[in-house]
Amino acid sequence: MSDETASILVVDDDPLIRLLAREILEQDGFVVVEATHGEEALQQFAATGADLVLLDVLMPGLDGFAACERLRQTPSGLHLPIVMMTGLEDEASIRRAYDAGATDFIAKPIHWPVLAYRLRYILRASAAVRELAWRAEFQRVLIDTLPIPLSVEDARGECLACNPAFEALVSLTCVTHSGPARPLVASAELPPPPNPLDARGQRVYETSMRGTGGNPREVIVHQAVFVPPGTGEPGLISAILDITERKRHEERLRLADTVFQTAADAIVVTDAQGVIKSVNPAFTTLTGYSPAEAIGETPRLLKSERHDDQFYTDLWRTLTETGQWTGEIWQRHKNGPTFPTWESIEAVRDADGRILEYVAFFSDISQRKLAEQEIFFRANFDPLTGLPNRSLLHERVDQSIKQARRMGRRMGLLFLDLDRFKQVNDTLGHVVGDALLCQVAERLQECVRETDTVARYSGDEFVLVLPEVAHARDACAVAEKVIERIAEPFALNGATVRIGVSIGVALYPGHGQDQAALLRHADLAMYQAKAAGRNTYRQYETLMTDQVVKQMSLETDLRLALLNQELAVHYQPILDLESGALAGAEALIRWPHPQRGMVPPSEFIPLAEDTGLIREIGAWVLERVCQTLGEWDRIGLRVPISVNLSSHQILRGLTVEAVEDLLRRYSLRSELLAFELTESVLLSNTIQAQQWLEAIRRLGIRVDIDDFGTGYSSLAYLKRFPVNRIKIDRAFVRDMVSNPNDRALVEAMLAMAHSLDLDVVAEGIEDEEQLTLLRRLGCEYAQGFYFSPAVPDADFVRIAANLGAIGQ
Numbered sequence: 001m002s003d004e005t006a007s008i009l010v011v012d013d014d015p016l017i018r019l020l021a022r023e024i025l026e027q028d029g030f031v032v033v034e035a036t037h038g039e040e041a042l043q044q045f046a047a048t049g050a051d052l053v054l055l056d057v058l059m060p061g062l063d064g065f066a067a068c069e070r071l072r073q074t075p076s077g078l079h080l081p082i083v084m085m086t087g088l089e090d091e092a093s094i095r096r097a098y099d100a101g102a103t104d105f106i107a108k109p110i111h112w113p114v115l116a117y118r119l120r121y122i123l124r125a126s127a128a129v130r131e132l133a134w135r136a137e138f139q140r141v142l143i144d145t146l147p148i149p150l151s152v153e154d155a156r157g158e159c160l161a162c163n164p165a166f167e168a169l170v171s172l173t174c175v176t177h178s179g180p181a182r183p184l185v186a187s188a189e190l191p192p193p194p195n196p197l198d199a200r201g202q203r204v205y206e207t208s209m210r211g212t213g214g215n216p217r218e219v220i221v222h223q224a225v226f227v228p229p230g231t232g233e234p235g236l237i238s239a240i241l242d243i244t245e246r247k248r249h250e251e252r253l254r255l256a257d258t259v260f261q262t263a264a265d266a267i268v269v270t271d272a273q274g275v276i277k278s279v280n281p282a283f284t285t286l287t288g289y290s291p292a293e294a295i296g297e298t299p300r301l302l303k304s305e306r307h308d309d310q311f312y313t314d315l316w317r318t319l320t321e322t323g324q325w326t327g328e329i330w331q332r333h334k335n336g337p338t339f340p341t342w343e344s345i346e347a348v349r350d351a352d353g354r355i356l357e358y359v360a361f362f363s364d365i366s367q368r369k370l371a372e373q374e375i376f377f378r379a380n381f382d383p384l385t386g387l388p389n390r391s392l393l394h395e396r397v398d399q400s401i402k403q404a405r406r407m408g409r410r411m412g413l414l415f416l417d418l419d420r421f422k423q424v425n426d427t428l429g430h431v432v433g434d435a436l437l438c439q440v441a442e443r444l445q446e447c448v449r450e451t452d453t454v455a456r457y458s459g460d461e462f463v464l465v466l467p468e469v470a471h472a473r474d475a476c477a478v479a480e481k482v483i484e485r486i487a488e489p490f491a492l493n494g495a496t497v498r499i500g501v502s503i504g505v506a507l508y509p510g511h512g513q514d515q516a517a518l519l520r521h522a523d524l525a526m527y528q529a530k531a532a533g534r535n536t537y538r539q540y541e542t543l544m545t546d547q548v549v550k551q552m553s554l555e556t557d558l559r560l561a562l563l564n565q566e567l568a569v570h571y572q573p574i575l576d577l578e579s580g581a582l583a584g585a586e587a588l589i590r591w592p593h594p595q596r597g598m599v600p601p602s603e604f605i606p607l608a609e610d611t612g613l614i615r616e617i618g619a620w621v622l623e624r625v626c627q628t629l630g631e632w633d634r635i636g637l638r639v640p641i642s643v644n645l646s647s648h649q650i651l652r653g654l655t656v657e658a659v660e661d662l663l664r665r666y667s668l669r670s671e672l673l674a675f676e677l678t679e680s681v682l683l684s685n686t687i688q689a690q691q692w693l694e695a696i697r698r699l700g701i702r703v704d705i706d707d708f709g710t711g712y713s714s715l716a717y718l719k720r721f722p723v724n725r726i727k728i729d730r731a732f733v734r735d736m737v738s739n740p741n742d743r744a745l746v747e748a749m750l751a752m753a754h755s756l757d758l759d760v761v762a763e764g765i766e767d768e769e770q771l772t773l774l775r776r777l778g779c780e781y782a783q784g785f786y787f788s789p790a791v792p793d794a795d796f797v798r799i800a801a802n803l804g805a806i807g808q
Contacts, residue, residue, distance in 0.1 A: 007032075007033060007049065007052075008030045008052050008054055009035060009041060009050035009052070010034050011038065011053065012054075012085065013036050014056070017056070018034050018036075020112060021054060021115070024115055024116060025116055028120075030116070037059045037060060038061060041067050041071075042067065042070055045077070049076060051081070052080070052122065053071065053083070054085060055082055055084050056086070057086035058086070058087075058088075064084050064086070064100075065096055065097065066100075068082050072101035079129065079130045080126075081103045081104075082101060082103050083105065084106070085107075087107065087109075103122060104118075106118070143161075144164055146165060148165060149163065149165040149166035149240040150163045150166055150238070151163075151166050152226075152235060152236075152238075153236050153238070154233065166240065169211055169240065170209075170210075193223070194207075197225060201224060201225035201234075202223065203223050204220065206218070206220050206221075207221060209240075211242075211244075217242055217244045218244045218246075218247045219240050219243060219244075220241040221238055221241075222238070222241070223236055223237065223238050225237075260280045261281060263280060264363065265361045265363045266279070266282045266287065266361070268299065268359070269357055269358070270298070270357060272354075272358070274358065275298055276297050277295065286362075287302060287334060288333050288334030289334050293334075302332055303332060304331055304338040307329065319345055323346065323347040324345060324346050325344070326342075326343070328365070339364055340366055340369055341364055342362065343361065344361045345359070345360045346358070346360075380392040382456040384438065385438050385440075387455050388453060388454075388455040390457055392455065394515055396455070396465050398514075398515050400453075400467040400508075401514065404468075405508075407468075410468075410472075411466060412475035412506070412508075413463065413464070413506045413518045413519065414478065414503050414504070415503065415506070415522035415525065416462040416526070417461050417502050417503075418460040418501055419500035419502055419530075419534040421499055422460075424499065428495060428497070432492050432493055432495070432497075435493065436492055439490050439492075441454065441462070443482075443485045444462060444464065444485075447482050447485055452467065453467075464478065466478060469507065472507055475539075479537040482501060483535060486499065486501040500534055500535030502527075502529040502534050502535065502537070503536075504521075504522040504523060504526030504528065504529060504539075505522060506519075506539075507539075511540045521540040522540060525538045525541075526538070554607060558591075558604055558608065558613060559613065561591060562616055562617060566592065566594070567591055567617065567620065568589070568590045569590070569624045569625060570588050570589075570590050570790035571641065571790060571793065572585060572586045572783055572791070573783060573799055573800075574586060576780070577774060578775075581803065582805040583781050584640040584642060584674070585639060585641050586790070587624075587625045587642065587643050588644075589601060589617065589621055590790070591604055609648060614648045614649070615649055618645060618654065621643060622654070622662065625641050626662045626663070626668060626673070628793055629641060629666065629673070633668075633672075637797060637800050639805060640671060640672045640673065640674050640702065641673065641674065642702075642704060643674070643675055645677055650677070656692065656695040656696060656699070669700075670700035670701050671702070673701050674701065674703070674704055675696065676704045676706040678705075679705060679708065690721055693721050693723075694722055697722040704726065704727055704761070705725075707763075718756055719756065725753070725758050725759035725760060725781075726749070726760055727762075728762045728779075730763045730764025730784070732745050733762050733763060733770060733774075734764055734766070736773065737773055746774075750778055754778070759780045759781065760780055761779075762779050762784075763782075764784045765782045765784030765787065771786060
């Protein structure tokens with residue numbers, strides 16, 4: 001639209017005014033539209049619009065003031081030039097016109113020659129105002145939609161304007177110059193600029209500021225000076241670029257690069273086709289290939305030939321389908337050796353899911369595999385012999401049972417215990433004992449097939465597993481072969497050692513349906529082999545289990561007997577053969593069971609030793625003997641009582657201090673108490689036993705060697721240990737009258753004892769002939785049924801009285 005063709009809406013109820021306005025304005029090139037009153041004007045404007053409205057004030061109906069206000073309320077009338085014609089020239093009318101939204105006013109009567117010029121000027125001025133308004137709105141929208149925070153402040157640092165991006169950055173609402181000014185948040189919270197404005201009045205710097213919620217933000221600030229119109233004072237425009245995320249991203253990149261460069265794992269990056277783009281230093285360390293040698297190649301560079309084509313096919317299929325693969329893979333070093341690695345491969349995809357790169361991480365797991373092998377070996381094999389241990393044995397037995405069940409066959413299990421191994425270990429030392437176990441393991445492996453298993457069960461116990469046994473005699477044949485092989489001498493550190501082996505044989509399915517039953521029954525059979533004299537084998541029989549049940553029942557009863565004071569101490573007289581006087585007594589334990597009757601000591605004493613109850617029983621017997629000695633002393637009976645001690649008591653419980661306490665509590669003279677020890681006690685731990693015996697002898701307690709001649713009789717230990725006398729076992733006394741050999745042995749023992757200045761007690765005297773012979777040979781003391789069996793306390797007192805021993 002040009003000024004000449006502008007459309008003018010003339011609104012006046014006076015036809016003459018409308019006519020004159022039309023003629024004047026059309027002559028000047030304007031398009032004129034007429035309306036007679038305010039309502040018509042609104043309708044006409046809504047229908048055709050207008051570039052300018054020439055509006056009379058005083059009209060019937062809707063007057064000019066109201067019409068002007070209504071026009072301004074329409075979207076098209078917001079910036080419409082409205083010129084009001086009025087004959088009212090008072091100040092109030094003029095103010096009302098402007099308040100209603102009038103652009104200008106013309107006083108009536110109208111000076112028609114200048115009307116067109118005045119309207120044309122108003123049109124041009126309005127167009128300029130609209131242009132400015134459009135530009136201002138454009139700039140506002142532009143600034144508001146810019147993602148960069150912008151703020152404008154005056155010379156005093158007060159905020160004149162800011163955009164929503166700035167408000168979001170600082171989490172505050174800014175005000176413009178039309179509202180009350182307040183300090184600019186950015187200026188208040190930004191540190192002082194590090195550099196002054198340059199010659200152009202600009203500067204750029206990087207700093208930190210508090211953002212939304214007080215969170216620190218990293219920003220780049222662009223500032224420029226400007227002079228607001230009408231002030232002459234320079235202000236400052238600030239454009240703030242929030243680079244927090246960029247800095248974080250850069251930090252992540254730096255961290256990623258640091259990890260890439262310093263990672264212990266080798267890292268390889270390839271493109272989508274598998275061509276290597278980058279490798280880290282660890283890759284070079286592990287493979288020997290430098291980045292220059294690896295980049296541009298494919299991972300086939302490291303192919304070890306340890307995997308077949310199917311392995312790589314599966315790898316790539318998994319990687320394609322899932323985007324990742326993890327597993328063990330062997331690589332080849334640049335110099336040739338191969339090594340195992342644990343590798344993880346990840347596909348890197350773009351937003352559309354297309355694969356861009358592959359990233360692979362791998363580490364050398366050679367040491368880990370060695371450690372795993374070591375752990376597996378330690379968990380499943382005996383470290384000394386290298387044989388399967390108990391854990392692996394159970395697996396092998398289970399496997400053999402399953403195989404035999406599936407095939408409908410037998411399998412055999414042999415439980416072995418070495419005979420006399422403890423003697424070798426104690427006398428020659430643990431080093432020799434370990435060497436012996438290793439040689440035994442080698443010989444056992446020579447006695448079986450490759451499909452059989454030889455396992456070390458514990459200590460000197462071994463187990464053989466024979467998966468396929470056609471007949472029971474086949475397992476027994478293996479047992480015989482083992483016994484024969486183990487019986488051969490062992491050469492150990494210059495010494496020749498001979499041992500034996502006791503073997504228990506159990507067969508699936510006849511002797512058990514699972515490994516626990518087979519092992520238990522083979523173990524029972526092995527103990528039967530030991531009971532049969534050792535160095536032999538026994539096949540499991542159901543009766544063996546019955547015997548074990550009987551033993552368990554006996555053990556339970558023995559514990560109850562100890563608890564309920566059912567045990568008793570009997571005393572067997574010891575006589576002086578020269579004078580016939582009572583020389584002492586041996587305390588012997590008896591067990592009158594409420595249901596079983598009198599239980600022989602040969603049944604419950606070994607059981608007590610096996611279960612450890614012998615220590616409690618021995619302590620009780622010693623306490624009871626000391627109590628009896630005190631009672632005898634009060635009636636004038638003062639003869640020593642001999643108490644049998646086991647190795648369990650001497651080495652694991654009965655201290656010298658405990659013996660002193662007993663003597664003190666019962667006010668006993670030490671010479672009234674004697675201890676009887678077997679030869680095996682002296683040999684079990686010579687240093688400890690010697691120290692204990694020497695301390696006992698210093699108390700004045702006599703020490704006797706019981707069952708002399710049945711063990712490892714030696715002049716050496718008789719000379720070394722502080723022994724007072726020996727007791728010849730009844731086995732030699734029983735037949736010495738009729739058997740020259742037994743008589744010779746008795747004579748030799750007496751001669752040896754007398755040469756060492758030791759007294760001798762002969763056990764088991766049953767008749768006059770034995771007594772006469774012993775007197776003639778010079779034996780000092782004797783005991784046996786010929787004189788009296790072991791009797792209760794009261795009966796012994798009567799015997800002592802008959803022999804005149806009371807009151808002496």
